[in-house]
Amino acid sequence: MRFLTILVALISTLYCKAYAQSDVSTLAFVGDVMLAETEATGKFLAAGGDPFTHVRRMLSIANLRVANFESSAGTRGRADLKKPFSFRASQQALLSFSSVFEVAGLANNHVGDYGREDLVETIDSLNRAGSITFGGGRNAAQAHRAAIFDLKGVKVALLGYLDFFPRWFTATSNMPGVAWLDEDQVALDIRQARIDHADVVIIVPHWGVEHELMANSHQRRLARAMIDAGADAIIGGHPHVVQDFEIYKDKPIIYSLGNFVFDGFEDDDSNTGWVLFVKLDKSGVIEIKTKPIQIDSNGSPWPQSQKRGPCWYKSQINMTLCSILDSE
Numbered sequence: 001m002r003f004l005t006i007l008v009a010l011i012s013t014l015y016c017k018a019y020a021q022s023d024v025s026t027l028a029f030v031g032d033v034m035l036a037e038t039e040a041t042g043k044f045l046a047a048g049g050d051p052f053t054h055v056r057r058m059l060s061i062a063n064l065r066v067a068n069f070e071s072s073a074g075t076r077g078r079a080d081l082k083k084p085f086s087f088r089a090s091q092q093a094l095l096s097f098s099s100v101f102e103v104a105g106l107a108n109n110h111v112g113d114y115g116r117e118d119l120v121e122t123i124d125s126l127n128r129a130g131s132i133t134f135g136g137g138r139n140a141a142q143a144h145r146a147a148i149f150d151l152k153g154v155k156v157a158l159l160g161y162l163d164f165f166p167r168w169f170t171a172t173s174n175m176p177g178v179a180w181l182d183e184d185q186v187a188l189d190i191r192q193a194r195i196d197h198a199d200v201v202i203i204v205p206h207w208g209v210e211h212e213l214m215a216n217s218h219q220r221r222l223a224r225a226m227i228d229a230g231a232d233a234i235i236g237g238h239p240h241v242v243q244d245f246e247i248y249k250d251k252p253i254i255y256s257l258g259n260f261v262f263d264g265f266e267d268d269d270s271n272t273g274w275v276l277f278v279k280l281d282k283s284g285v286i287e288i289k290t291k292p293i294q295i296d297s298n299g300s301p302w303p304q305s306q307k308r309g310p311c312w313y314k315s316q317i318n319m320t321l322c323s324i325l326d327s328e
Helices: 002-018 040-046 091-098 116-129 183-195 217-228
Strands: 025-033 064-069 103-105 132-134 147-151 154-162 200-206 233-235 245-248 251-254 259-261 272-281 284-295 301-303 310-313
Touching (some): 025 154, 064 200, 132 147, 132 154, 154 183, 183 217, 200 217, 217 245, 217 251, 251 284, 251 310, 259 284
Parallel strands (some): 154 200, 200 233, 233 251
Antiparallel strands (some): 147 154, 245 251, 272 284, 284 310
């Protein structure tokens, strides 16, 4: 049995090295980034701090960086009085965010905190700052349209969906909003992404129960349905903690990456997140490697080489925890 384990590991290593000089690209995904002016993260930035100081080098190895932008960034509208928290980031915060992340996911429960017209301004502001958005739009057609990137000749499509209140902020045919996670619509969106020549389709859902360390049956059912519909990977967020992970039909599912830039939590689980590096080529995802981070009192992430998250190579049946060396 030990010989078989070593043989599988050796094959996996050789398999990955075979792609080292080909059309392999690396995407970096992180969880919730919240830079609201009223919170410690925004105040730290306004005082001249850089919440990304300690992770810029880590993230620089990726060809494309993707984050969940967990707030408004407009100047219009009023806070939603029915919500306990409404987040709005400054234009300065946008520049800081976009200096790291070329892509901003909008399918979350805070991007609409100041209303629909404010969302349109948020999209425009992010785009001007240099971040392409997905998962939200001026109407349903835009919200459900994949953001497609050409990386070394491989076309990668990103689709984002909200599966957490407020449902009323869903985009409609004539109103701005976010894409709601309806599995039939997701299947149509994946099909359209393929028509638009996407080689790889990655779904980024905002779902689950806050502070639950394990994905629930609803998340698991939806994840499998989206892979059955043609997705190559599922990379989720929202619970403010990292959750479990699995392989389904040779496709990786990460249920939650946890927080990345956030404050207001005292427990260690909520101040721990994962940076997920995804290697892919035209055949799909071929490798996943995690680098854990710890969030300080300013809401800023620090690399944690002694902690471990999931690693996986395409030839492996199951995803396992990375070795300490993989996390360095």
